[in-house]
Amino acid sequence: MSEGTYEVADALYVNRPARNTAEKIYMNEVPGRSQRRAGHSNSQDNSGGHHCCYKLAVVLVCVLLLAVTIALRITTLKIKDLQLRYKNLLEEKDELQVHCNSMTAEKAQLSAMTGERDELQRRLCVLESHDMKTIKQHAVDVTLDRDTANPKLILSADGKQVKDGDTRQNVPDTPKRFNQTVNVLGKEGFSSGKFYYEVQVKGKIRWSLGVAKESINREGQIKVRPKYGYWVIRLRNGTYAALAGPSVPLSLKGKPQRVGVFVDYDAGLVSFYDADCWHHIYSFTRVSFTEKIYPFFSPSVNGGGRNSAPLIISPVYICPIK
Structure with a gap:
């Protein structure tokens, strides 16, 4: 379409x-x-x-x-x-x-x-x-035993003074000698009765004093306690202590310049005094002595000259009680 x-x-x-x-x-x-x-x-x-x-x-x-x-x-x-x-x-x-x-x-x-x-x-x-006078009546003449002295210790000619000399000396090596610790014993030992002696500690910051039994260990580092045959007090940098089982801190009225040591062997008593004013310091009691004991001394280390003063066994005299 x-x-x-x-x-x-x-x-x-x-x-x-x-x-x-x-x-x-x-x-x-x-x-x-x-x-x-x-x-x-x-x-x-x-x-x-x-x-x-x-x-x-x-x-x-x-x-x-x-x-x-x-x-x-x-x-x-x-x-x-x-x-x-x-x-x-x-x-x-x-x-x-x-x-x-x-x-x-x-x-x-x-x-x-x-x-x-x-x-x-x-x-x-x-x-x-x-009983001060009675105690001091038991004063004995103590002399240091050179054969027991550590090689670093210097003893006076009369055996009444001892100090640390820092260097080892050429001395005979005997079984009686402390070969490491700066200790020395008194020459006289006691197995009965009572005895008393005094030691000048003036000018020292470290020292140890007391008595020790004859059979103590003298080699290496020793432990100064009653368990090991030592009844000792000491000073370490201003602190006094009795070397009992655990150490017993001692609070003293003053700083002793001379320390008296009294031993009653039969009664088992070791006592320490400030010898200048007769203040009691400390006592070991109920000690069972079974062998000979000797006066014990340790002037401690020199400390770079800070502890160079010697321990001196001094004459015993009586002073009034304060």
């Missing part, structure tokens, strides 16, 4: 009157139905958007619930850990309390023992102070 033929047909169709009323209604409703279908399509699109938002909200709520659950779990674990630590601390507290109670009881017992010891020392001091 030619283009002119299509134009004639269209003109006939447009100008043709409607066949009936129904057709008019149908033709008029066509645009409305199209619009409703379009509207329905838009409604479906909106419904789909709302559904996506709902799903997102659900996911967010689930994530939030999971986070809260995890946080609660962590908090619960922390609480349990704190409870366990608290329980352990309570147990440790109970253990410490028991230990503290035990230490308190031991301290009270030690205090009582110390009190008894001090009372015994006080009584000895009173008794022996009244």
Whole structure:
């Protein structure tokens, strides 16, 4: 068909009157139905958007619930850990309390023992102070034994003084000699009775004095205790002590310049005094002597000249009691 033929047909169709009323209604409703279908399509699109938002909200709520659950779990674990630590601390507290109670009881017992010891020392001091003249009547002439002196010790010609010379001397090696510690014994030994001697310690910061039994060990580093045959007191840099089982600190009224040593062999007594004013320093009591004992001396090391003063065995004289 030619283009002119299509134009004639269209003109006939447009100008043709409607066949009936129904057709008019149908033709008029066509645009409305199209619009409703379009509207329905838009409604479906909106419904789909709302559904996506709902799903997102659900996911967010689930994530939030999971986070809260995890946080609660962590908090619960922390609480349990704190409870366990608290329980352990309570147990440790109970253990410490028991230990503290035990230490308190031991301290009270030690205090009582110390009190008894001090009372015994006080009584000895009173008794022996009244007997000063009697004690000093037992003074003996003590001379240092060169054969026992450590090679570093320098003895005076008369055997009454000793000090540390820092260097070893060429002396015979005898079984009686202290080969490492700077000690020396008196030449005279005692196996009964009473004896007393005095030693000047003026100018020294370290020294040890007392008595020792004949069979003591003299090789290497020795332990100066009654258990090993020594009954000795000492000074170390301003601190005085009696070398008993454990060392006993000594509180003195002054700094002794001369120390007196008194021994009652049969009574098992070794006592020390500030010889210038007769203040009692310390006593070893109930000693069971079973062999000969000797005066013991240690001037200690020179200390770069700070302890160079000698120990001097001095004459015994009587001074008034203060």
